[in-house]
Amino acid sequence: MAIKFHYLVPIDFTPVTENALVFALDAAKYNKGEIILLHIISHAKERIVAERNMNDLAKKYENSEVTISTRVVIGKVLRDIGIIADSLGVQLIIMGTHNTSIWQKIFGSPALSVVSNSNVPIVLTQQDTSFHKIKTIVMTVDLSRESVQVVKYASRVAKTFNSKMYLVGQKYSDEGLMQKIEVNLKVANGYLKDHGLEANIHLLENTNFEKNLIGYCKEIKADLLAATCYQDGFSLFSTNLVQSLSENELSIPVMTLDGEDTSTGSQFGFITQ
Known part of the structure; x- marks a missing residue:
């Protein structure tokens, strides 16, 4: 029997993270999974615009096969994605990863910083990553x-x-x-x-x-x-x-x-x- 997954997709409104959403959406169709979109803000004054943008994004990919919900949370991105994933009880984080700069190659990329602060496994996708049934x-x-x-x-x-x-x-x-x-x-x-x-x-x-x-x-x-x-x-x-x-x-x-x-x-x- 297939395991039902709940996926958390961190969103920063770049093509890379939107592609991660597309990947998660295609994956979720195989097991009637649910997707939670997460956007982390620094200040309360950012909430109204962020929630509007998140709702627009969810509506863009709305379909009858997969439930998509959104969360806008005040916090720190690198520290809090894993904490939020744990509190929501998701099974996988699907996260788009940006190409690293020379300084990030030396001191570490943001994506790997998220990994070090998460108890939930993370699937890292690139902008060109497309979902294929995982055979x-x-x-x-x-x-x-x-x-x-x-x-x-x-x-x-x-x-x-x-x-x-x-x-x-x-x-x-x-x-x-x-x-x-x-x-x-x-x-x-x-x-x-x-x-x-x-x-x-x-x-x-x-x-x-x-x-x-x-x-x-x-x-x-x-x-x-x-x-x-x-x-x-x-x-x-x-x-x-x-x-x-x-x-x-x-x-x-x-x-x-x-x-x-x-x-x-x-x-x-x-x-x-």
């Missing part, structure tokens, strides 16, 4: 045990769209590192099997892994790429790499979540929830 999901697994956290959320999407799952890890020459990768792949695959999902496992060369990963996504025609994000810059899937993946040349949407916020003290305890 194929590529999920990355690295050396850290937290990397398998995203499997829980990717599996929910897979059940909704009856998707094929591909677990991808790096190929190391070091035997100890390969053992860590194999353990994490086994844990992730076991979780999927326990939830009635099958997955293919594929190892990619460690050198130029990001390029190899996008190449593999192109080869199997991936519709969604899932990766846990870490604030630790030394981890494979640090914010810098996930940021780069979110701007991939194929415009594949990237689902991510903050590995630090969702981890627990026990080994793989988070994945059983």
Whole structure:
């Protein structure tokens, strides 16, 4: 049975975030999901104009298949999107991501700042990202045990769209590192099997892994790429790499979540929830 999703779409009235709304709308049609549009303002005096613009946007995309509602909230964008998503009980945040400047590449993009402040998984879309029924999901697994956290959320999407799952890890020459990768792949695959999902496992060369990963996504025609994000810059899937993946040349949407916020003290305890 498909899982009903409630989607939160942050809106700043740019084409990028409007395209995120189009993506969410097409996704919601598959499971009779509901969409909440969110616009965050700095001052109360902005509310009247913001609410009018939000209502106009909702009316523009009004249809009989999906319910669209709006929220205008006073707050701080980077901090409060995740808090609001949690309070509303949504399952996914669909967020348009703007191309990063050279300074943002150094200090971090706004989109990844939202990820670090959210317990709700986020799907990052580009202006050129268009929705295709999610038939194929590529999920990355690295050396850290937290990397398998995203499997829980990717599996929910897979059940909704009856998707094929591909677990991808790096190929190391070091035997100890390969053992860590194999353990994490086994844990992730076991979780999927326990939830009635099958997955293919594929190892990619460690050198130029990001390029190899996008190449593999192109080869199997991936519709969604899932990766846990870490604030630790030394981890494979640090914010810098996930940021780069979110701007991939194929415009594949990237689902991510903050590995630090969702981890627990026990080994793989988070994945059983």
